[in-house]
Amino acid sequence: MDFNQTIVLSVFIAVFAAIIAERIDKTIVVLLAAIGLIATRFIDFETAIHSIDFSTICLLLGMMLIVECLRQVRLFDWLAIKLALITRGNPAKIFLLGGIATAVLSAFLDNVTTVLVLAPLIISLAQGMGLPPKVFIFCVIFLSNIGGTATLIGDPPNILIGSQVPELTFTSFLEFLAPPAILSAAAALLYLAWRNKATIRSRSGHFQWFFISNLLLQDIRRKELEIQIPRRVIIRSGAVFFLVLLGFFTHSATHLEPPVVALSGASLLLLTFHKEIDLHRLVSHIEWPTLLFFSGLFVVVGAMEHTGILELFSVKLISMTSNLLLLILVVLWASAIMSAVVDNIPFVAVMIPLIKDLIASPQYSGQPNLHLLWWALALGACLGGNGSMIGASANVVTCAIARSKGISISFREFAVTALPTTLITIVISSLYLVLLYYF
Amino acid sequence: MNEQLRLTLNTQLLTLDRENGSQALSEDCLNAIVQTTHSYTGVKTKSEILTQLIELYDLFLECHPRMANILFDLQHCILALQNSNRAPEEVLATAAAQLHQKKIERLSTASKYALPLLSKGGAILLHSYSASLGHLLERASTLENTPRVIVASQKKEKTDKIIKLLRNLRYKFYVVSEYSISQVLHEITLSIFGGLTLNADGILVLAPGSASLVSQLQAAQIPSYVYLPTNKFSLWQEPATTAFKEVRIKTLDNHIYDKHVFSHDQLHCRNCNGIITERGLLTADEVMGVFRSLQSKFAEHEIAIRTT
Numbered sequence: 120m121d122f123n124q125t126i127v128l129s130v131f132i133a134v135f136a137a138i139i140a141e142r143i144d145k146t147i148v149v150l151l152a153a154i155g156l157i158a159t160r161f162i163d164f165e166t167a168i169h170s171i172d173f174s175t176i177c178l179l180l181g182m183m184l185i186v187e188c189l190r191q192v193r194l195f196d197w198l199a200i201k202l203a204l205i206t207r208g209n210p211a212k213i214f215l216l217g218g219i220a221t222a223v224l225s226a227f228l229d230n231v232t233t234v235l236v237l238a239p240l241i242i243s244l245a246q247g248m249g250l251p252p253k254v255f256i257f258c259v260i261f262l263s264n265i266g267g268t269a270t271l272i273g274d275p276p277n278i279l280i281g282s283q284v285p286e287l288t289f290t291s292f293l294e295f296l297a298p299p300a301i302l303s304a305a306a307a308l309l310y311l312a313w314r315n316k317a318t319i320r321s322r323s324g325h326f327q328w329f330f331i332s333n334l335l336l337q338d339i340r341r342k343e344l345e346i347q348i349p350r351r352v353i354i355r356s357g358a359v360f361f362l363v364l365l366g367f368f369t370h371s372a373t374h375l376e377p378p379v380v381a382l383s384g385a386s387l388l389l390l391t392f393h394k395e396i397d398l399h400r401l402v403s404h405i406e407w408p409t410l411l412f413f414s415g416l417f418v419v420v421g422a423m424e425h426t427g428i429l430e431l432f433s434v435k436l437i438s439m440t441s442n443l444l445l446l447i448l449v450v451l452w453a454s455a456i457m458s459a460v461v462d463n464i465p466f467v468a469v470m471i472p473l474i475k476d477l478i479a480s481p482q483y484s485g486q487p488n489l490h491l492l493w494w495a496l497a498l499g500a501c502l503g504g505n506g507s508m509i510g511a512s513a514n515v516v517t518c519a520i521a522r523s524k525g526i527s528i529s530f531r532e533f534a535v536t537a538l539p540t541t542l543i544t545i546v547i548s549s550l551y552l553v554l555l556y557y558f
Numbered sequence: 559m560n561e562q563l564r565l566t567l568n569t570q571l572l573t574l575d576r577e578n579g580s581q582a583l584s585e586d587c588l589n590a591i592v593q594t595t596h597s598y599t600g601v602k603t604k605s606e607i608l609t610q611l612i613e614l615y616d617l618f619l620e621c622h623p624r625m626a627n628i629l630f631d632l633q634h635c636i637l638a639l640q641n642s643n644r645a646p647e648e649v650l651a652t653a654a655a656q657l658h659q660k661k662i663e664r665l666s667t668a669s670k671y672a673l674p675l676l677s678k679g680g681a682i683l684l685h686s687y688s689a690s691l692g693h694l695l696e697r698a699s700t701l702e703n704t705p706r707v708i709v710a711s712q713k714k715e716k717t718d719k720i721i722k723l724l725r726n727l728r729y730k731f732y733v734v735s736e737y738s739i740s741q742v743l744h745e746i747t748l749s750i751f752g753g754l755t756l757n758a759d760g761i762l763v764l765a766p767g768s769a770s771l772v773s774q775l776q777a778a779q780i781p782s783y784v785y786l787p788t789n790k791f792s793l794w795q796e797p798a799t800t801a802f803k804e805v806r807i808k809t810l811d812n813h814i815y816d817k818h819v820f821s822h823d824q825l826h827c828r829n830c831n832g833i834i835t836e837r838g839l840l841t842a843d844e845v846m847g848v849f850r851s852l853q854s855k856f857a858e859h860e861i862a863i864r865t866t
Contacts, residue, residue, distance in 0.1 A: 247573075249566030323599040326610035327563055327617060331570060333593045337586035338574055 123426045127161050131419055131469075138462050141509075145462065146408040149415035162422040170421020171414050174378050175282040179413065181381025182272055183405045185363065186232045188388040190404075191396045194356050195236040197348045203240060203339045208332030210250055210319045215308065217241045218258045222266030222304045226273045227364065230263040230513035238520045246524065247335040249328065253528065254315040256521050257536050261307045261505050263513040265544065268501035269293065269300035271367065271377060275413075276458075276467040276500035280493055281377060283471050287493060289367035289377060295494045299551040303502060303544035310540055352395070359388050413464070420468045429469065433476035443486055444556050447495045448549055450474070454499025455545045459506025467500050488556050498548040506541040508533040568621040572802055572821050575625070576765075577715065580754050580790065581661070581689035584627045588654040591635060596647050604639060607646040611636050612863060623763050623822055624798035626755045627790045631657050636863045664787045667836040669694045672750070675783065675839070679703040680747030683775070685710045685736065686765035687719040688752030690785045694834075699727040707731035708746060710739055712767055736767050743778045750834070753786035757797035758853075760827045760846055762786070769823035772830055781831040788835050791849055793856035800824040 120128070130152050137148040157167050189195060202220050206212040217237065224233040238259045245252035267274030271281035271292040281287055312319060322328040366373065366380030375383075389398070423429050440446055450470070457466045474496060478489045504511030508518060508530050518528050574583045591614075595607060615632045618625065631654075638653040639646055668690070676682065676698040682705045684691065698704065707724055711717040711733045724731045734742055751772070754763040762784055764772075772782045792798050802821040807814060827833060828842040837848055 247566075247570050249562055321599075323597055326594060326598055326600060326607075327560075327567075327614055329598060330590055330594045330614060331563075331567055333590035333597075334570060334574070334586055336593070337589050338578070341578060341582065341586070 120428075120431065121426075123161060124428045124431065127156065127422045127426045128428050130156060130161075131423060131465075134419060135461060135465060138465065139460075144408070146412040146415070149412050149419060149465075153415040153418035156419065156422045162418065162425050166425055167418045167421060170424070171417040172279075172282055174376065175279055175417075176410055176413055177378035178272070178278055178282055178381050179275070179410060180405065181378055181383075181385045182229060184385035184401070185360070185381065185388055186228055187401050187404045188385065188392060188396060189356055189360075190232075191401055192352050192356060192392050193346060193348055194353065195232075196346055197353065199236055199240040200339055200343045200346060202237075203244060204336065204343065206244070208244075208248060208329075208336050209321050209323070210245075210248065211312075211321055213241060213244050214255060214258055214312065214319045217255060218262040218304070218308050221259050221262040222269075222300075225263040225266030225513075226269040226300075227360075230267045230274060230511065231516050233263050233266070234259055234513045234517045234520070238517045239524075242521060242524050242526070244335065246526075248322070248332050251315075251318050252521070252524075252526055253532075254311055254318050256517060256526065256528065257533075257540075258308070258311055260514050260517045261311070261537070261540050262304055263517075264501060264504045264511050265300055265304045265307060267513075268303070268498060269297045272381070274501045274504075276463050277497050279464065279467050280471060280497055284475075284493060287490075288370050290371065292497075295490075295555075296497060299498060299544075299548045302547050302551070306543050306547055307540050310543060311536075314536070352392070355391050356388065359384055359391060362387070416465055416468050420465075420472070423469065424472050429472045430476060433473050433480070436473065437477060437480050437482050441482060443483060443488060443491075444553065446477070447488075447491045447552055447556065450492055451495040451499040451548060451552060452545065454496050455503030455506065455541065458500045458503030459510045459541065463500040463504060463511070467496065470496055491552055491555055494555075495548075495552055498552075499545070502541065502544045502548060505537055505544065507537060510537075564617055564620050567617055568802060571621055571625060571628075575754065576713075576821075579686070579688035579690070579752060580625065580627060581665075583625070584631055584661070585658065587628045588631055588635075588657060591632070592647070592651050592654050595650050602646060604643075604646055607650075608636060608639055611639065615863065622799045622802040623755060624792055624794075626792040627787075630789050633859050633863055637859065640862070661789075664789065664836040665690055665693045668785065668787050668834050669697045671836075671839045672783070672785070672834045673697060673701070675748060675750075675781075676705050677701050677703060678747070679705050681706040681708050681745050683708050683710055683739065683746045683749035683771070683780075684720060685712065685749075685768055685771055686752050687716045687723075688785070690787070691750060691752050692723050694750070694785065695723065695727055695729070699729065704729065705747070708739075708742060709733045710736040710767075710771060712736050712765075736771060739771060739774060743774065743780065746775070746778075746780050749775050749780060749782045751782065751784050751830075753784040753790065753833075754822060755790050755792045755798075756786060756827065756833070756845070756849065757792050757800065758795060758849070759797040760842065761797060761800055762825045762827050762830070762833075763800045764823045764825055766820065766823050769825045772825055776829060783832050783834055783839070784827070784830050785834045788837060788848060788852060791852060793849070793853045795853070 134148055134152045137143060138145045156162050157164055202216060206216055221233055221237050241255045241259055242252050245255045271277050271289045277292060281292060322332060363380055363384035366375055367377055474492050477483060477492065483489060508514055521528060574586060611632065615629065615636065618629050618632060634657055635650055635653045639649050642649045672694055684707055707729050709717060709720050709731060717733060751764055751768050756762050775782045800822060804819045806817045806819055808817045827845055833840045833845045840848065
């Protein structure tokens with residue numbers, strides 16, 4: 120390893136360490152590292168700009184605009200109230216439908232938005248009925264990460280992979296990742312339900328508790344009347360969202376890239392609701408720090424690629440084993456472990472060029488199952504996020520929402536439930552990948 | 559008594575009272591009783607439902623502050639069920655409809671007595687959101703000389719509800735922080751507060767922040783009225799607690815201290831100019847007279863519901 124490579128690798132390790140330490144915001148850390156590498160000519164400005172994957176940035180921006188627009192027209196409030204009414208105050212239904220709704224929403228919206236919409240409602244329902252709320256909180260967290268695994272737009276690691284590997288379409292993500300995501304969701308729900316049988320049992324046989332549930336439902340009905348979203352808002356936003364999904368699904372026929380579809384959907388929504396929304400407020404709610412974080416990270420990873428570190432790593436990785444199945448499982452488990460302990464975005468950003476090198480190497484060329492490496496990376500990075508309290512943004516945000524409602528979840532308490540759940544889902548993913556490999 | 563059950567109910571009652579007002583809360587409780595009886599999967603005989611309702615009644619009795627109007631509704635439901643041989647769901651649905659009708663009549667009569675106060679124009683101060691006050695404002699919006707409204711703001715959601723109501727009824731209004739009404743006292747001609755209950759010792763239970771506003775208004779000789787139909791009177795001999803007290807642990811510079819948070823304010827009825835009821839606009843002495851006259855019949859009901 121030469122001097123340049125040593126310095127750039129040290130910068131990357133320092134960035135990783137600073138992100139873990141959480142003393143300084145990760146966006147600031149990554150931006151400082153990127154600017155530092157450019158200023159010291161470890162990567163020139165032109166190459167740095169070319170390293171930024173604007174496809175990922177635009178896809179993220181498009182989805183953020185769609186979400187914010189739908190939030191401003193109060194579609195999410197309406198959805199949350201409808202969900203609450205469907206549960207009819209039955210703890211098992213709150214648990215099951217809450218979990219399913221979280222998984223489905225997470226598959227098509229970002230996980231943080233999903234938990235911001237559903238977690239306060241589900242926690243309030245549980246608390247209002249005097250139910251121990253933690254099982255419902257864990258359900259929202261785990262299912263948001265699992266649901267996000269199923270699609271190209273569900274979780275940032277998938278957005279990164281989908282944007283940087285053009286041959287992986289929205290449909291192929293769904294085809295290969297939805298089955299393990301559905302199985303994992305079912306397994307996680309069953310495991311949580313088994314551990315909390317008493318909590319989620321129906322209360323319709325206990326008059327007083329049942330009265331409390333019904334009283335809460337009366338209030339939700341009142342709120343439903345107060346929200347009064349015009350029917351046209353629901354129909355129009357639903358129609359545009361359907362068009363966006365259609366755009367993602369028909370990519371191979373229309374050749375419209377996912378970011379183009381997302382930004383088109385966002386523009387159409389802005390036009391549809393230009394009278395209802397406040398554009399300046401909407402734009403101010405976009406997560407600019409996240410977009411900056413991605414941009415800075417692309418420059419840091421670009422510097423690693425430019426100086427040849429990633430090539431060095433891929434050569435080492437290839438020399439370790441010629442067994443592709445073993446490599447697939449190593450990628451899956453390593454991604455899961457890394458995602459549980461550190462931010463999965465930098466890890467995935469580094470792994471993408473590495474896997475590209477692996478696939479292009481003569482040792483593996485021509486093998487039919489090389490695409491499984493991508494699915495292993497996506498499954499490991501997304502599902503591994505459930506492994507610890509800091510494993511994914513959705514975990515941190517939901518725990519903060521819980522804390523604001525007087526529910527404190529310790530790191531250890533989280534781990535006790537999260538580790539078995541994560542283990543179950545990674546074992547399911549391993550079996551799934553083995554099956555795909557052989558059949 | 560299941561303490562967790564009581565605490566959950568108490569917390570929910572306080573939240574719903576804070577968000578929607580006690581009138582709406584009592585409506586919600588009635589609907590919840592009907593719904594619960596309808597979908598209850600336990601034994602649904604008359605005696606079993608009566609036992610369950612009495613247990614619920616006892617649970618409400620232990621809540622702080624005691625919400626008299628809900629307890630009266632429950633009493634009415636229990637007595638109706640005792641005196642009927644029809645199916646419990648049917649009896650309770652009829653009882654709820656009757657109570658709902660009575661509430662509307664009560665509000666309508668009380669508003670009729672309060673309207674002359676508002677017909678002089680000027681500016682009225684409102685603080686807490688309540689369906690009863692909403693009813694009065696609706697009636698007053700058709701007056702020739704509609705008053706302006708000054709809203710003493712408190713929590714955003716509650717203030718937003720008053721604003722929406724005033725906007726819908728096309729009132730002229732502005733909002734001022736509840737801490738700053740001293741700056742606008744010269745504009746206020748009248749103030750009306752929604753009340754939760756009245757205890758046997760003459761103590762009114764009001765939304766938090768109301769008592770200090772009334773004190774300021776009284777010092778400035780601005781009339782203050784409390785809107786409290788008689789079904790909200792706590793007719794028990796012993797005065798009930800006037801608030802739910804919560805002790806929150808707070809820290810400042812590594813020092814831990816307790817913060818005592820009370821759900822409601824208390825104010826003696828002598829400290830306001832009158833109580834708006836369906837029996838008229840009553841002074842403190844008059845209201846206590848009505849209170850005592852209602853107590854004997856109430857005591858009979860209390861005994862009757864225990865003789866199941």
